[in-house]
Amino acid sequence: MKDSERRNLLLDTANRAAEYLASLDKRSVAPSADAIDRLASMLNEPLPARRSAPDDIIARLDEFGSPATIASAGGRYFGFVTGGALPASLAANWLAGAWDQNSFNTVSSPAIALFETAALRWVKEALTLPSSAEGAFVTGATMANFTCLAAARHRVLQDAGWDTDRNGLFGAPEVRVIVGAEVHATIFKVLSLLGLGRDRVVTVPADDQGRMRAELLPAIERPTIVCIQAGNVNSGAFDPATEIIAYAKAAGAWVHVDGAFGLWARASSALAPLAAGFEQADSWATDAHKWLNVPYDCGVALVREPNDLRQAMSISGAYLLASEQQRDAIDYAPDSSRRARAVDIWAALKSLGREGLAELVDQNCRQAKTLAEELRRNGVEILNEVVLNQVVVGFGSEDKTKRIIASIQASGECWCGGTNWQGQPAMRVSISSWATTDADIERTCRAITTAYRNS
Numbered sequence: 001m002k003d004s005e006r007r008n009l010l011l012d013t014a015n016r017a018a019e020y021l022a023s024l025d026k027r028s029v030a031p032s033a034d035a036i037d038r039l040a041s042m043l044n045e046p047l048p049a050r051r052s053a054p055d056d057i058i059a060r061l062d063e064f065g066s067p068a069t070i071a072s073a074g075g076r077y078f079g080f081v082t083g084g085a086l087p088a089s090l091a092a093n094w095l096a097g098a099w100d101q102n103s104f105n106t107v108s109s110p111a112i113a114l115f116e117t118a119a120l121r122w123v124k125e126a127l128t129l130p131s132s133a134e135g136a137f138v139t140g141a142t143m144a145n146f147t148c149l150a151a152a153r154h155r156v157l158q159d160a161g162w163d164t165d166r167n168g169l170f171g172a173p174e175v176r177v178i179v180g181a182e183v184h185a186t187i188f189k190v191l192s193l194l195g196l197g198r199d200r201v202v203t204v205p206a207d208d209q210g211r212m213r214a215e216l217l218p219a220i221e222r223p224t225i226v227c228i229q230a231g232n233v234n235s236g237a238f239d240p241a242t243e244i245i246a247y248a249k250a251a252g253a254w255v256h257v258d259g260a261f262g263l264w265a266r267a268s269s270a271l272a273p274l275a276a277g278f279e280q281a282d283s284w285a286t287d288a289h290k291w292l293n294v295p296y297d298c299g300v301a302l303v304r305e306p307n308d309l310r311q312a313m314s315i316s317g318a319y320l321l322a323s324e325q326q327r328d329a330i331d332y333a334p335d336s337s338r339r340a341r342a343v344d345i346w347a348a349l350k351s352l353g354r355e356g357l358a359e360l361v362d363q364n365c366r367q368a369k370t371l372a373e374e375l376r377r378n379g380v381e382i383l384n385e386v387v388l389n390q391v392v393v394g395f396g397s398e399d400k401t402k403r404i405i406a407s408i409q410a411s412g413e414c415w416c417g418g419t420n421w422q423g424q425p426a427m428r429v430s431i432s433s434w435a436t437t438d439a440d441i442e443r444t445c446r447a448i449t450t451a452y453r454n455s
């Protein structure tokens, strides 16, 4: 391919992407069934025998792929906890794609090694976490939880005289894992991956907002890992970190924080008090693709003591000392070859600055409050205390809830998904995108109210 052809291909792609993003406000948030069918038929083709022209491929991708997407990059997608993609971060992601760097160590890409160090420093500053903590850029909070809990497993067993890295868990002292009743489902998956078992956890009851009840923590003996949560995936509530961490650490336990989106409250001076105390933990998992609005996929694992992470992750085994000259990502991350996620994070934080980040978080929380108030005024029941960016809406019976959610999704006006809140079927609205305007919130409120009244 000639340089000029390649240039045209990339420019054409950029134009198509810009058109796509500009179209989101006018189209249905959910794709039509027809768009999905058309994509499925297009893809129903055996592996082609011959080459295809790159510009035809992109044209096909745009013609069949774009209409079949969920408009989650727009302002009216409130499913799961998703977040959009800041323009600077999206563009940085493209440029880094062109660089095609392998980020596994400093020799494979000295540039990305520098971006990693810088992005890690900024993430810690933004979240006001200890500046000496080490970290890894991973696919998301699930892998960040995995990475942190692998470090925790290593440390608590080493303190008990057991070398997990050499010997695995066969014959190891039992590690007790304490979680709250509202722990995120991905923690269970991670515990099973780590050989700690989903069903062996000790579960501490939660209150009506999903917060772990610190006064019900059991007596702790070593080796123990306590998993707490900054930001319940439904209500947005925070576990009482100060009390739990003081108690757990006095007993020698490791405290891990799942803060996929909630930890970002610490970037706002107005909201930081909600997330106070979490800085005392031993490890933190968070997402960049949620509230920081970095493109998928992007998560960050942070561990207070660099050696705990290094010994659990190092490719050369736990026996070599860290090089004093350079930091190699492969010694801190579960993966080896990786894309340059740090570039997207660096660009997002550079584009927002402290001020922009605080405004993003504040704005989404204000929008959540407004939406909840307006819905309440229209007779819709709100089931949670709206303290952050999450609104849990109650419509009554399971059948009715399903019907109303389906009708909201079918309206194309916005997209919210179902959940279960305190044993009750509910709808969750998660406001986590820079692209959500106040007009989007008004439109969403109308769509929800209409579906509710017509039910």
Ligand SMILES: *Cc1c(COP(=O)(O)O)cnc(C)c1O
Residues within 6 Å of the ligand: 081, 139, 140, 141, 142, 143, 184, 186, 229, 231, 232, 233, 258, 259, 260, 261, 287, 299
């Ligand atoms: C989203 C979320 C996760 C999982 O994050 P992924 O990025 O999907 O891996 C874990 N914990 C909480 C609290 C979450 O909100």
